Amino acid sequence: MNIALLGYGKMGKTIEQIAVNRGHNIVLKIDKDDTDYDITKADVAIDFSIPTVAFNNISNCINHTVPVISGTTGWLENYNKAVALCKEKNGAFIYASNYSLGVNIFFELNKTLAKMMSSLKQYNVSMEEIHHTQKLDAPSGTAISLANDIISNNENFKDWKLNEHGDYIIPITAKRIEDVPGTHTITYQSEVDTITLEHVAHNRQGFALGAVIAAEWIIGKTGVFTMKDVLGI
Numbered sequence: 001m002n003i004a005l006l007g008y009g010k011m012g013k014t015i016e017q018i019a020v021n022r023g024h025n026i027v028l029k030i031d032k033d034d035t036d037y038d039i040t041k042a043d044v045a046i047d048f049s050i051p052t053v054a055f056n057n058i059s060n061c062i063n064h065t066v067p068v069i070s071g072t073t074g075w076l077e078n079y080n081k082a083v084a085l086c087k088e089k090n091g092a093f094i095y096a097s098n099y100s101l102g103v104n105i106f107f108e109l110n111k112t113l114a115k116m117m118s119s120l121k122q123y124n125v126s127m128e129e130i131h132h133t134q135k136l137d138a139p140s141g142t143a144i145s146l147a148n149d150i151i152s153n154n155e156n157f158k159d160w161k162l163n164e165h166g167d168y169i170i171p172i173t174a175k176r177i178e179d180v181p182g183t184h185t186i187t188y189q190s191e192v193d194t195i196t197l198e199h200v201a202h203n204r205q206g207f208a209l210g211a212v213i214a215a216e217w218i219i220g221k222t223g224v225f226t227m228k229d230v231l232g233i
Helices: 010-021 051-063 076-089 101-117 141-153 205-218 227-231
Strands: 002-006 025-030 044-047 068-070 092-095 124-131 159-162 169-176 182-189 194-201 223-225
Touching: 002 010, 002 051, 010 025, 010 205, 044 051, 044 205, 051 068, 051 076, 051 092, 068 205, 076 092, 076 223, 092 205, 092 227, 101 141, 101 182, 101 194, 101 205, 101 227, 124 141, 141 159, 141 169, 141 182, 205 227
Parallel strands: 002 025, 002 044, 044 068, 068 092, 092 223, 124 169, 159 169
Antiparallel strands: 124 182, 182 194
16 A cells, blocks of 8 residues: 655654555655645555644545544644544544554553552552653653543542642653653552553554554544554454
């Protein structure tokens, strides 16, 4: 299939390598300042751009009936607009805060643990995420997804805050360290013990592979989907 890469940074280049190895063609490589291009050259678009242009990229794809996979974080104030546009235009759209197959299993483990811990009010939960220094948003979209899933499945927590503690709050610590692809650690702590759930990405390959698999999956479909749909979990 013919793929447009919207965002051609480190992730875009890794996606290109994996897509080509899987027999696909890259027909567009768009950086953040590129606006004059024909998205209809592509069978599908993969957006790993930056927060300020992500919604425009996604809207452009949907308006031209090109299925779009987005992994850009930090733009979600416009997510509902993207969903509404996709439904209006009968388009195809997947957003995920993380396309790693392992992380999506991690999401499900996090929900299960949150449910199990709901009746154990003696445990406080906290989260730490570590990423490379080029990551623009904090906390990461993955950390936000994890925190929101805990809140939805555990009545002891009502909100999350960056670097802030409080009653019913999940505190998230965000660190930026050179060349760290992504580490997420969830900690439940009581006076007597600690339970830790952690995912450590070793490189960008897992994120890129998941995005390409999602792009392959969405061809011929219409609707708004998630990685749970792609993976059948």
